[in-house]
Amino acid sequence: xTQFFQQLSDGVVLGALYALIALGYTMVYGIVQLINFAHGxxxxxxxFGGYTIYHYLLPDNMPALVALPIVLVASMxxxxxxxxxxERLAYRPLRNAPRLAPLITAIGVSIALQEMIRLxxxxxxxxxxxxxxxxxxxxxxxxxxxxxxxxxxxVLSVVLMLALRTFVLHSATGRAMRATAQDPDxxxxxxxxxxxxxxxxxxxxxxxxxxxGTLQGMVASPIDFQIGFIAGLKAFTAAVLGGIGNITGAxxxxxxxxxxxxxxxxxxxxxxxxxxxFAFVVLILVLVFRPTGLLGESVRARA
Amino acid sequence: xxxxxxxxxxxxxxxxxxxxxxxxTVEEGEIVGVIGPNGAGKxxxxxxxxxxxxxxxxEILFRGAPLPTRPDRVTVAGVARTFQNxxxxxxxxxxxxVLVGTHPRSRAGVLSAIGRGPRYKREERKAESTSRELLxxxxxxxxxxxxxxxLSYGDQRRLEIAxxxxxxxxxxxxxxxxxxxxxxxxxxxxxxVKAIRARGIGIVLIEHDMRFVFGLCDRVAVLxxxxxxxxxxxxxxxxxxxxxxAYLGRPAE
Numbered sequence: 001x002t003q004f005f006q007q008l009s010d011g012v013v014l015g016a017l018y019a020l021i022a023l024g025y026t027m028v029y030g031i032v033q034l035i036n037f038a039h040g041x042x043x044x045x046x047x048f049g050g051y052t053i054y055h056y057l058l059p060d061n062m063p064a065l066v067a068l069p070i071v072l073v074a075s076m077x078x079x080x081x082x083x084x085x086x087e088r089l090a091y092r093p094l095r096n097a098p099r100l101a102p103l104i105t106a107i108g109v110s111i112a113l114q115e116m117i118r119l120x121x122x123x124x125x126x127x128x129x130x131x132x133x134x135x136x137x138x139x140x141x142x143x144x145x146x147x148x149x150x151x152x153x154x155v156l157s158v159v160l161m162l163a164l165r166t167f168v169l170h171s172a173t174g175r176a177m178r179a180t181a182q183d184p185d186x187x188x189x190x191x192x193x194x195x196x197x198x199x200x201x202x203x204x205x206x207x208x209x210x211x212x213g214t215l216q217g218m219v220a221s222p223i224d225f226q227i228g229f230i231a232g233l234k235a236f237t238a239a240v241l242g243g244i245g246n247i248t249g250a251x252x253x254x255x256x257x258x259x260x261x262x263x264x265x266x267x268x269x270x271x272x273x274x275x276x277x278f279a280f281v282v283l284i285l286v287l288v289f290r291p292t293g294l295l296g297e298s299v300r301a302r303a
Numbered sequence: 304x305x306x307x308x309x310x311x312x313x314x315x316x317x318x319x320x321x322x323x324x325x326x327x328t329v330e331e332g333e334i335v336g337v338i339g340p341n342g343a344g345k346x347x348x349x350x351x352x353x354x355x356x357x358x359x360x361x362e363i364l365f366r367g368a369p370l371p372t373r374p375d376r377v378t379v380a381g382v383a384r385t386f387q388n389x390x391x392x393x394x395x396x397x398x399x400x401v402l403v404g405t406h407p408r409s410r411a412g413v414l415s416a417i418g419r420g421p422r423y424k425r426e427e428r429k430a431e432s433t434s435r436e437l438l439x440x441x442x443x444x445x446x447x448x449x450x451x452x453x454l455s456y457g458d459q460r461r462l463e464i465a466x467x468x469x470x471x472x473x474x475x476x477x478x479x480x481x482x483x484x485x486x487x488x489x490x491x492x493x494x495x496v497k498a499i500r501a502r503g504i505g506i507v508l509i510e511h512d513m514r515f516v517f518g519l520c521d522r523v524a525v526l527x528x529x530x531x532x533x534x535x536x537x538x539x540x541x542x543x544x545x546x547x548x549a550y551l552g553r554p555a556e
Contacts, residue, residue, distance in 0.1 A: 171423075172402075172406060172409050172426070172427065172430070175395075175399060175402055175403055175406075176403065176406055178392070178394075178395060178399075179392050179395070179403045182392045182393065182394060182395070183390060183392060185355065185374070185390075186386075186390045186391075186392070187392075187403070188373075188374035188375045188378075189353060189355070189374050189375075189377075189378055189383070189384060190375075190378060190403050190404050190406050190407070190466070190470060191375050191378035191379045191406050191407025191408075191470055192375055192403070192406050192407075193375050194375070
């Protein structure tokens with residue numbers, strides 16, 4: 001039984017990370033009906049942004065707990081700015097193109113970002129060790145134990161998700177985002193500059209992905225140029241599982257997926273070898289049996 | 304200086320000329336009706352004014368300055384509209400719909416929203432009190448917390464008007480404000496349009512209900528096949544032979 005709860009707890013940690021990344025997919029989809037397949041790479045570049053600041057800008061003797069917020073913010077800013085640039089250069093010119101065009105572009109952007117990191121960081125093939133900025137140690141509750149850094153990951157993720165929720169529900173810009181998601185043409189007639197709203201959405205998703213980048217680095221060092229691929233696919237699965245376009249759904253989907261993955265790894269025979277396959281089993285099941293996801297409404301047609 | 308001065312507005316869809324050299328002038332505080340058979344280009348004219356469609360040619364001055372061609376800037380300049388088929392934000396509350404309308408008049412940016420500074424709070428309070436005032440103006444104050452989609456048809460029309468008013472327009476374009484209304488709702492709509500004019504807002508309305516148009520408007524323009532056929536006082540338009548034949552067909556010889 002303890003083992004079950006241990007897996008559950010590990011699943012929550014995994015799920016928090018998936019949820020943070022999934023929010024970027026779902027928000028962008030909600031506003032522009034685009035699956036931003038480069039989002040995983042935006043996360044990956046964010047991790048490298050934090051890594052770079054730590055290694056090349058911060059003094060060596062800086063205390064880890066001072067460096068941590070700097071690295072975290074550096075990752076967030078890297079991903080946020082990158083998301084804005086990608087939107088501006090790659091997606092905005094294709095705003096009125098057939099759906100397939102931005103999708104293919106997204107894949108192109110992914111590959112470009114991966115290769116860029118591979119060129120800039122000679123060791124990115126094998127992996128760069130991410131700085132370990134959190135004290136070692138374990139928290140015990142009952143028979144279950146989690147490392148400090150895992151607990152930090154969950155707490156920070158939840159704080160960021162609540163901040164996002166407050167922003168979207170209770171700020172003027174959040175209101176404008178929701179209006180744009182429901183009916184962009186009418187939103188414009190309310191004086192909303194939807195280009196600005198769209199870029200804000202990309203930046204918000206980027207900030208969360210960047211935070212996930214640092215967290216991933218700390219719990220699963222080293223980082224390489226391909227970490228965005230699997231993380232991106234899983235977060236995408238989480239977003240679809242929750243109901244793409246639905247912010248609460250992305251969080252729920254993230255946690256459900258994390259827990260399913262952790263439990264399946266433990267209880268399915270030879271599960272750890274199949275670790276990365278479970279997410280896709282979930283994705284296929286959702287697409288077959290409930291394509292709108294757990295919280296998704298029926299897909300609306302839009303002219 | 305007229306509030307709105309549109310000259311030679313033309314819209315070509317491929318080989319179809321939906322609007323051809325339409326002129327329309329609206330003075331401050333005036334109610335102008337645009338009537339015409341279905342497909343005459345009335346809604347296209349509104350779309351060209353609000354930048355939802357790009358006009359092929361023509362000049363539009365609002366308060367003497369060229370009206371922008373991007374919808375959000377048109378709204379910021381002071382022209383608001385409603386739709387024939389109501390277009391509310393259905394999954395937002397009644398109050399939120401109107402709050403979205405205050406967007407162009409709010410000076411609180413993204414950063415101040417994150418910081419939740421005093422200016423942000425002041426702007427939000429102002430937006431909310433404006434919105435509440437407008438909801439009581441259209442008599443929806445009891446329904447502030449309802450989702451827009453749960454409102455009755457007549458209430459949805461009034462909410463759409465409140466939302467348009469929240470953008471603080473000088474000119475309001477109403478596209479068939481009484482479509483689908485019963486007699487008592489129509490009477491309410493007449494009172495509402497008069498009350499909007501009393502706030503100093505100019506109004507252009509597209510309407511098929513002739514009693515509504517002729518009872519309310521200071522001036523009426525008739526569009527037929529994308530061209531302005533007649534313009535004048537309700538009495539002049541009503542007695543114009545061409546209008547009668549366009550609407551009723553020619554008398555049998």
